[in-house]
Amino acid sequence: MSVPTAVAAPLPVLGRDVTVPLVTGGEVTYAALDYAASAPALQRVWDDVAAYAPYYGSVHRGAGYLSQLSTDLFENARRTVAGFLDCRDEDQVVFTRSTTDSLNLLAAALPPGCRVLVFETEHHASLLPWRDADVTYLDAPRTPAQAVATLERALAGREPGPALVCVTGASNVTGELWPVRELAAAAHAHGARIVLDAAQLAPHHPLSVQDLDVDWVAFSGHKLYAPFGSGVLAGRADWLRAAEPYLAGGGASRKVARRANGGVDVEWHDSAARHEAGSPNVIGAYAIASACKALTEAGFDTLVARERHLIEKVRDGLAEVPEVRVLSLFGDDAPRVGVLSFVVDGWNSSHFAAALSAEYGIGVRDGLFCAHPLVRTLLGGDPQSQGECGAPEAAPGEKSLNAVRVSFGAGTPDEHVERFVTAVRELVRDGAAWRYRTEDGRCVPDTSAAA
Secondary structure, three states: OOOOOOOOOOOOEOOOOOEEEOOOOOEEEOEEOEOOOOOOOEHHHHHHHHHHHHHOOOOOOOOOHHHHHHHHHHHHHHHHHHHHOOOOOOOEEEEEOOHHHHHHHHHHOOOOOOEEEEEOOOOHHHHOOOOOOEEEEEOOOOOHHHHHHHHHHHHHOOOOOOEEEEEEOEOOOOOEEOOHHHHHHHHHHOOOEEEEEOOOOOOOOOOOHHHHOOOEEEEEHHHOOOOOOOEEEEEOOHHHHHOOOOOOOOOOEEEEEEOOOOOEEEEEOOOHHHHOOOOOOHHHHHHHHHHHHHHHHHOHHHHHHHHHHHHHHHHHHHHOOOOEEEOOOOOOOOOEOOEEEEEEOOOOHHHHHHHHHHHHOEEOEEEOOOOHHHHHHHHOOOOOOOOOOOOOOOOOOOOOOOEEEEEOOOOOOHHHHHHHHHHHHHHHHHOOOEEEEEEOOEEEEEEEEEO
């Protein structure tokens, strides 16, 4: 008789004991199952930030003790992130506001004539920043091998010159892992570079820039169990050094002098500071570094094993409800992180998500998940009826093309995913216990009366 393998306990996160009211009466502990949008901050991260807060000081500009302390903390955070990502010695780590900000920074640093290749399956953060470049959009592949083959054909057929491939590490819609190492090899074989959108990968799996052989990686603090407002772009320095500063101002400039004709001459930094003008988000950088340390110390083998345990619970539970269809590009058995999107026969997804929240205290997301082309591809052949509630219109005639996304991670207890599976089963079997209406494009409970 086999003995079940022990699964580690979830990491302590903020909000784990928050209670929320139910429209049907009473309160329940909130089940935060929207990690793919923003993961709750780790308690460890919050404690580290609180301990530093009294020592807050200006960075790179002050001679005082607190300024020197804050400068050391900021630069040590850069080194911690570089270690977490297993960067090359010559790589730069630039602190930004988010993954979106990081990829827009890189877009502003593209060399002249650079072609960008990006799959239509990308999140808008990695799909849209290249709009001023010469972009080739690649169709959604249906297998990892097809993704590599599609990229190789596109690279082989391009005009000579610099090229950049942008690809996600894990889909924010399906959670599926992409063949990043193979795509990087294909890019480099054709003289192109590659940037990895690791927003959904970094919180769930170990990430090595050297092992994957990517040129840059971008991710956000708020998905890595740190507070909002911080992000990272890490990778090769040459394009970043050659580009005009992302923002012009103090901190990015090494020397500034007036010209005789009244203008100014500027010598910009060659370091990461070149693209970090202004007073930096020291607490944000420190929080990211704290999260990197916490995840490393917890051990990704342990974290991945726990997440797979939760994924199996959710997938097995949804498989028992015939009306539920889980969305996938690469097939049901494809490796994934703790992100699953689905549709329910007979339900508008906004209505379903609203009922999960109002009647069960479960927070998920519905809609197109800032990945409109991908979700339309996945749902285009199976449109849903609009029902009485609908997500905000993404394009004329596409109100019903939205899905429900459940996502979880290192801080999710078993009870939350078990409650979610039970709620899905009950809603499909019994229907909602309350009447709902559309308000400002969102489906909300009608508090005037029960159904």
